[in-house]
Amino acid sequence: GQNIDQPTEMTATEGAIVQINCTYQTSGFNGLFWYQQHAGEAPTFLSYNVLDGLEEKGRFSSFLSRSKGYSYLLLKELQMKDSASYLCAVRDSNYQLIWGAGTKLIIKP
Amino acid sequence: GAVVSQHPSWVICKSGTSVKIECRSLDFQATTMFWYRQFPKQSLMLMATSNEGSKATYEQGVEKDKFLINHASLTLSTLTVTSAHPEDSSFYICSAKWTTDYEQYFGPGTRLTVT
Numbered sequence: 730g731q732n733i734d735q736p737t738e739m740t741a742t743e744g745a746i747v748q749i750n751c752t753y754q755t756s757g758f759n760g761l762f763w764y765q766q767h768a769g770e771a772p773t774f775l776s777y778n779v780l781d782g783l784e785e786k787g788r789f790s791s792f793l794s795r796s797k798g799y800s801y802l803l804l805k806e807l808q809m810k811d812s813a814s815y816l817c818a819v820r821d822s823n824y825q826l827i828w829g830a831g832t833k834l835i836i837k838p
Numbered sequence: 839g840a841v842v843s844q845h846p847s848w849v850i851c852k853s854g855t856s857v858k859i860e861c862r863s864l865d866f867q868a869t870t871m872f873w874y875r876q877f878p879k880q881s882l883m884l885m886a887t888s889n890e891g892s893k894a895t896y897e898q899g900v901e902k903d904k905f906l907i908n909h910a911s912l913t914l915s916t917l918t919v920t921s922a923h924p925e926d927s928s929f930y931i932c933s934a935k936w937t938t939d940y941e942q943y944f945g946p947g948t949r950l951t952v953t
Contacts, residue, residue, distance in 0.1 A: 762941075771931050771944040772882070816881060826872075826942065830881040 757822025844945035861932030868934035
């Protein structure tokens with residue numbers, strides 16, 4: 730079966746750095762996405778990786794290793810507004826998005 | 839960026855009635871639209887995928903006679919929850935994409951409460 734694992738919840742301090750990991754086992758691979766979702770709102774796109782390596786976009790970076798079935802989202806200089814759920818999703822060989830359960834990130838002052 | 843709207847943003851209905859939710863792509867033509875349901879503190883669950891002009895493809899366990907999806911144009915898809923029950927209360931989110939793009943663009947979601 731297809732499976733995406735990410736931690737249920739993480740806590741970090743304002744101004745610090747946090748890394749949210751995602752491992753996946755899917756039928757084929759056509760890209761990995763990270764989304765941010767605040768409570769009661771729809772997800773918003775953060776990043777897309779299809780090749781191995783690090784993609785940097787401001788305070789957020791995303792890394793992919795296809796051979797290991799592994800990705801992480803790195804958030805730097807954490808702000809209180811970064812408190813949200815972070816969803817990892819993988820597009821499989823049928824171009825279907827397979828979603829992880831999400832990681833709830835709690836930022837403390 | 840591409841904008842997707844949903845209407846209504848929230849709706850309360852009585853058990854047994856039907857509710858229609860609209861999803862519109864405002865500045866692009868959406869060849870494919872997706873409908874998701876999300877229960878509190880849970881991840882998105884794909885309900886169905888619809889391509890313009892053809893019947894929707896429903897995920898396993900989703901009743902197609904209960905959740906009617908119509909994608910009549912490249913900018914509009916509708917989800918009708920028929921004979922709604924309290925267990926249908928959820929956050930319904932649509933997303934849209936065009937063929938050559940990798941990204942799905944999400945609507946703001948519709949919170950349905952069935953009393």
